[in-house]
Amino acid sequence: MHDLWFGAFLSPEAAGRERLLRHVTLADRLGLDLVGVQDHPYQAGFLDTWTLLSAVAARTERIRLVPDVVNLPLRPPAVLARAAASLDLLSGGRVELGLGAGAFWDAIAGMGGPRLSPGESIEALAEAVTVLRALWTPGEPVVFEGVHYRLGGARPGPLPAHPIGIWIGATRRRMLELTGRTGDGWLTSSFHSPPEAVTAQARLLDAAAEDAGRDPASIRKVYNVGGSFSPLPGPGFLDGPASLWAEQLTELVFGAGMTGFVLAPGVEAERDLRTFAEEVAPAVREAVAGERGGPAPEPAAWPVTIAELRDLDEAGRPRAARRDPAALTPEQQRLGRHLVHVHDGYRQELRQVRDAVEQVAAARPDTTAQGSAVDRLSVRQNHWTLGTFCATFHRLLTVHHTVEDESLFPAVLESDPALAPVIKKLRQEHEVIAELLGRLDQACMELLRDPGRIDRVRARVDRLADVLTSHFAYEEEELVEPIARLGIRMAVPATA
Structure with missing residues (x-):
C-alpha cells in the first residue's frame, strides 16, 4: 500500500519563470512530495x-x-529513457515519469511529430513502456521491433538511481486497461x-490489473x-475551507x-500551496491513518519556525x-530615485502593519467566558482587521517583487551583464522574503483561533521588518546608480 503523496502542479510559462521557480522552492520547503509539470512542446510560450x-x-x-x-x-522513448535516468541520477533518485499518448495532433x-489515430497512439505508448524499461535494465x-519504435542494439544505461515509476495519463477505457496491465501509476x-x-x-x-x-x-x-x-x-468540488x-x-x-493529490494553485498561489501543504495534507493523512488503525504520519521535517529559516547572508x-553619481544628469537622478x-511606500505600509499589531496587543480585554460578548466580538474584529492589513501588504510586496524579477x-542585466551576481542575490532574497510573508500570514490565521498568539505575530512582523530594511538598503546601494545611468524606466506599481 502506497503512502499518501501531495504535490504542486505548475504551469511552465516562460514569461512567469521567476515566479514559477519561487513556487517550486516554496513547495520543497513546505514538505510537499512532488512537483508536476505539464509537457506541451508545441506551446511557444512554455519552457521545455x-x-x-x-x-x-x-x-x-x-x-x-x-x-x-x-x-x-x-519524445522518442529511447532518448526519453536516457533523459529520465540522467535526471534521476543528478537529482538523487527524485524522478517519476508521467507518460501520455498524445493529444492536439495538429500541433x-x-x-514534425506523427499524426496518430487513438488506437495507434495507445499502441505506440505500450511499445514505449517496453523500450523505457529495457533501457533501464x-x-x-x-533489440526491439515494434510498429512505432525500433531498437537495433541500443545499450542500456545510464541506469537510474532508483526504479523510476511509469505513471500513465489515462481517462478512457483502453488507456485505463493498458495502465492496469503495465503501469506503475495512473495520472488523471x-x-x-x-x-x-x-x-x-x-x-x-483495477479490473484490468x-x-x-x-x-x-x-x-x-x-x-x-x-x-x-x-x-x-x-x-463545487474542492470549493470551501481546508477542512x-x-x-x-x-x-x-x-x-x-x-x-x-497534486494541486494546481490559483491566483493566490503561495497561499494555496501553503494551505494545501500545512492544513489539507496533514488532515487527510490523519483521517486515513485513523481509519486504517495506523499511527498518524510525522510532520514534514522542513523549517517551520522563523528561527530555522535561512537568513539573507549579508556578509x-x-x-x-x-x-561617481555626480556624472548623472538631473533626469537620470530622477529615474534612480524612483526605486x-x-x-x-512599502516602508510606510510596513510601519502601519507594526502599528496595527501594537494596537491589537494593547487592546486585549478578557476573552474568557467571564468577558462580555461585546469584548470578544471586538477582539475578533481587531484580529480580522490585522489579518487584512498583513494580507494586503503581502499581496502588494509580492506584486512589486514579481515585477522586479x-x-x-x-532590463538591468541586458544593459549591464556585470551586475549578474547582484541580481542573482536579490532574487534569492526575494525567496526568503516570500517565505517570511507566508509565515506572517500563517501567524495571523492562528491568531483568529487563539488570541494569545499576538506575540508570535509581533515576532514575525519584527523579523520581516529587519529583513526588508536590509534588503531595501542593499538593493538601493547596488541598483539606484545603474538604473539612473542606464536610463531604465521602472514598471514598478505604487503601493496605493
Missing part, C-alpha cells in the same frame, strides 16, 4: 519541460520531479474527470486537482484508491564597482 525540471532539481532538495505528462509523440504534426544491447485530472468519473475509471483500471494477475493496490493513483479555498463551503478539501480528498482515498552579498520612492532585473 526537461530543461525546466533540471533547473528545478538544482533548486530543490527533496521534492520529486514528475513530467505530468510527457508528450510521447514528440504535434506542426512540430542492465544487460545486453536491446479533476479538470477532465470529476470525482464521480474518477471512481468509475479506477474500477476499470486483476485480469493481468497484478495487485491493483500496487499501482499509485495520482489526481491533479484545482479548486478554491474560501471560508464557507461552495457548490472540506480534506474531507473530499479522504473520500477519494477510500472510494477510488487515490494515493496522490556574502556581492558588490558592483562604484561609479527609493517605491521602497519608501520579470521586468526590472532582466
Whole structure:
C-alpha cells in the first residue's frame, strides 16, 4: 500500500519563470512530495519541460520531479529513457515519469511529430513502456521491433538511481486497461474527470490489473486537482475551507484508491500551496491513518519556525564597482530615485502593519467566558482587521517583487551583464522574503483561533521588518546608480 503523496502542479510559462521557480522552492520547503509539470512542446510560450525540471532539481532538495505528462509523440522513448535516468541520477533518485499518448495532433504534426489515430497512439505508448524499461535494465544491447519504435542494439544505461515509476495519463477505457496491465501509476485530472468519473475509471483500471494477475493496490493513483479555498463551503468540488478539501480528498482515498493529490494553485498561489501543504495534507493523512488503525504520519521535517529559516547572508552579498553619481544628469537622478520612492511606500505600509499589531496587543480585554460578548466580538474584529492589513501588504510586496524579477532585473542585466551576481542575490532574497510573508500570514490565521498568539505575530512582523530594511538598503546601494545611468524606466506599481 502506497503512502499518501501531495504535490504542486505548475504551469511552465516562460514569461512567469521567476515566479514559477519561487513556487517550486516554496513547495520543497513546505514538505510537499512532488512537483508536476505539464509537457506541451508545441506551446511557444512554455519552457521545455526537461530543461525546466533540471533547473528545478538544482533548486530543490527533496521534492520529486514528475513530467505530468510527457508528450510521447514528440519524445522518442529511447532518448526519453536516457533523459529520465540522467535526471534521476543528478537529482538523487527524485524522478517519476508521467507518460501520455498524445493529444492536439495538429500541433504535434506542426512540430514534425506523427499524426496518430487513438488506437495507434495507445499502441505506440505500450511499445514505449517496453523500450523505457529495457533501457533501464542492465544487460545486453536491446533489440526491439515494434510498429512505432525500433531498437537495433541500443545499450542500456545510464541506469537510474532508483526504479523510476511509469505513471500513465489515462481517462478512457483502453488507456485505463493498458495502465492496469503495465503501469506503475495512473495520472488523471479533476479538470477532465470529476470525482464521480474518477471512481468509475479506477474500477476499470483495477479490473484490468486483476485480469493481468497484478495487485491493483500496487499501482499509485495520482489526481491533479484545482479548486478554491474560501471560508464557507461552495457548490463545487474542492470549493470551501481546508477542512472540506480534506474531507473530499479522504473520500477519494477510500472510494477510488487515490494515493496522490497534486494541486494546481490559483491566483493566490503561495497561499494555496501553503494551505494545501500545512492544513489539507496533514488532515487527510490523519483521517486515513485513523481509519486504517495506523499511527498518524510525522510532520514534514522542513523549517517551520522563523528561527530555522535561512537568513539573507549579508556578509556574502556581492558588490558592483562604484561609479561617481555626480556624472548623472538631473533626469537620470530622477529615474534612480524612483526605486527609493517605491521602497519608501512599502516602508510606510510596513510601519502601519507594526502599528496595527501594537494596537491589537494593547487592546486585549478578557476573552474568557467571564468577558462580555461585546469584548470578544471586538477582539475578533481587531484580529480580522490585522489579518487584512498583513494580507494586503503581502499581496502588494509580492506584486512589486514579481515585477522586479520579470521586468526590472532582466532590463538591468541586458544593459549591464556585470551586475549578474547582484541580481542573482536579490532574487534569492526575494525567496526568503516570500517565505517570511507566508509565515506572517500563517501567524495571523492562528491568531483568529487563539488570541494569545499576538506575540508570535509581533515576532514575525519584527523579523520581516529587519529583513526588508536590509534588503531595501542593499538593493538601493547596488541598483539606484545603474538604473539612473542606464536610463531604465521602472514598471514598478505604487503601493496605493
